[in-house]
Amino acid sequence: MPRWSKITLRIFIGLVALVLLVFVGLGLYVNANKKTLLATITTQLNKNLNGSLTIGSMDPTFFKGFPGVSISLKNVVIKDSLWNVHQHTLLEAQDFEVSVNTMALLTGTIEIKKIGISNAKIDLYTDTSGYSNTAVFRKKDKKKPASDKGSTDAQLKQFSLSNVNFIVDNRKGHKLFHFEVASLKGDMDYSFSGWEAQLKLKTLAKSMAFNTRRGSFIKDKVLEGPFKINYDENTGVIQVAQNQLNIGKDPFMIAAKFDTSKENTEFTIDIKAPSILWRDAANLLAPNITEKLLMFDLKQPIDASCILHGDMGPGGDPEINVTALVNDNVLKTPGALIDSCSFKGVFTNNYEKGKGLTDANSAIKLYQFKGAYTEMPFSIDTVMILNLEKPIATGVFKSKFDVAKLNKAIGTETLKFGKGTATVKLDYKADIVDFKLHKPLVTGTINVVNADVSYVPRRLNFTNTAVSLNFTTDDLFIKNIRLQSGKSIVMMDGRIRNFLNLYYNAPEKILLNWQIRSPQLHLGEFLGFLESRKPVRTAKRNSKHSSFSEDVNNLFEKSKVDMHLRVEKVYYNKFVGTDVMADLFLSEAGIGMKNISVKQGAGSMKVDGNITQTGKLNRFLVNTTLNNIDIKSFFYSFDNFGMTTLTSKNLKGYLFSKSTIGGLITDQGKLVTNSLSGDINFDLKQGALLRFEPVKSVGKFAFPFRDLDNITFSNLNGKFDVRGPLITINPMQINSSILNMDVAGVYSMSKGTNIAVDVPLRNPKKDSDITDKNEKQARRMKGIVLHLLATDGDDGKIKIKLNKNRKKAE
Structure with missing residues (x-):
């Protein structure tokens, strides 16, 4: 090993040994002076407190704070000066570890490098008056010069919390923040203007209530992060x-x-x-x-x-x-x-x-x-x-869609849609009840074009339908409607006053005013209005669309309709009328008819009355005035009114009549003949009886040389009383081209015909030159008079025979 390396290694080992000796020495010093140091630390920490800090015991922990000195404090308690009043302890810590600067200890100053708190409770309490136990910490007086130059304020460099129950209880502000801190670690750096901390937290939020009267945010949630x-x-x-x-x-x-x-x-x-x-x-x-x-x-x-x-x-x-x-x-x-x-x-x-x-x-x-x-x-x-x-909701709703998609939205119990397109633009304002729009007020338009729609309860089908709904603040305008059902084409414009208010509160008070025009109308295609309503299927009552569907169905059935029709041509079975005008009033109870006028050829018909819906059979009462009606066409149009012997083929002339007839009509538009009741007054001008077999069967013997195929009448009038299938013919004089007769009795549309006919054999042509009416009337029954009786035959047809009982009476 080079000499310089050996020297460096010796110096390093010497420094380490010196540090260890100093650290051991400090440890021995702290251990020997625990009571003095505890008092010093307590005094130092209490300097800035308005209250008290007590420490149960202190022990050095040598290696935790190396190279500084770490002290473990037990049962640390901090109370403010008013603790006896509110009983909320600011800090109760079983374990409170403090790490201090070694060099500062040698000079007699305390510089706290780290604090670790474990198994503790921190309770920051504010009473209803606004006083807080955090008043235990005195605020630093920046203007006051430091008097004790031998010591410094304790600065915290690091801190940690473990198993700490942290509470902020503000009774005045109704706030409660409660966290069970599993771990919190932080590093502190200080500057002339303040401090900076780096934290890492894991805690359970037991309460985060900004207003305890409303409850807590993030309750019982774990929070974790830096x-x-x-x-x-x-x-x-x-x-x-x-x-x-x-x-x-x-x-x-x-x-x-x-x-x-x-x-x-x-x-x-x-x-x-x-x-x-x-x-x-x-x-x-x-x-x-x-x-x-x-x-x-x-x-x-x-x-x-x-x-x-x-x-x-x-x-x-x-x-x-x-x-x-x-x-x-x-x-x-x-x-x-x-x-x-x-x-x-x-x-x-x-x-x-x-x-x-x-x-x-x-x-x-x-x-x-x-x-x-x-x-x-x-x-x-x-x-x-x-x-x-x-809550009140407002907005502008816009949509464009195929109308067939409405079936899924509202169900098909009331309305069933086929092809067609709807465009919607509605401004709405609505209360919100249970988070649903409640009784919205809407303005705007709904336009539907080229649509097929069926009104299911009445089995009415429309094709190529168009409609424009214009909602105003008060009223609903229904414009440019085009309905086509079979061969019928109808154009409609309508208005409902106070629509939305009545729709939500009193649908039975809704009155829809219609102005209706049509080039041709086939009434048979609208017989669904006579039919009893099909019950709505209850299987879907609890479906998501049931409420709206039921509301719509309720609207259709309970609202009233005032219709004013102008129709160029109307068809009903064999009847054809022109220039039709009518005022109809439709309600849940039935149909009211006023000012109905129809032209048929050169004649006209006026009708008023009502139809009351009672089920499959509907009761009606109709007042009719006929003026110059072609009787042949009239009988043909209405299937001879149920008669089989006298038909349109046997009649000719122009009918003037006033009648009041009541009875029953089926939901298919068929008369229930045995239910009819009323009176008919008629006047037939330029009339003729053509090829009428009951007359011919008698006349071919009694009047073999007279024209029985074409019996003409200059004027024929009379009165019929209708009671079910029985029509009572009030005494009536018939003056014809071949004979005169007096008629009275009962004609039955089933069984029970009994008509007395008195026929003079005198030829009326012999009296044709007489101009005096009284003389002519006196002569009409001169000569031989046949007394005949028209009754039911075994084959169901009317038979003519001599009225033997009449002869006896005479």
């Missing part, structure tokens, strides 16, 4: 640099600022969670907020950030500002599932500055909200939810 903290003595500000902190299983980026220069320490905490599940984030908040937020859920993680600003005094809740970024997620709400959901969400509990940090001054804003409900895409530029005590 911190870098700076303190400026001039400003009294503590800065916590942003760093990653794990809360539970989720990583957060945390930064904070605490201003201790204020009477109540102000703080700002900046929290960022770039990827956290909604439920995990909700479970970190106070119970009153968590309960509400867990009514919602997002399937994929979100990017969330939160800034808390408040003070440790009696200021109540901190100001909370939360921002969340959601992209292409699945949102679950109490009433719906939103796919492809994206938005930027903002929450604040200080919406209007100066009005307090309360639920009433809280707001939620959702920007550029987009999603799809049952495959129907929609967007809302800005959703505003104000006043979380009584």
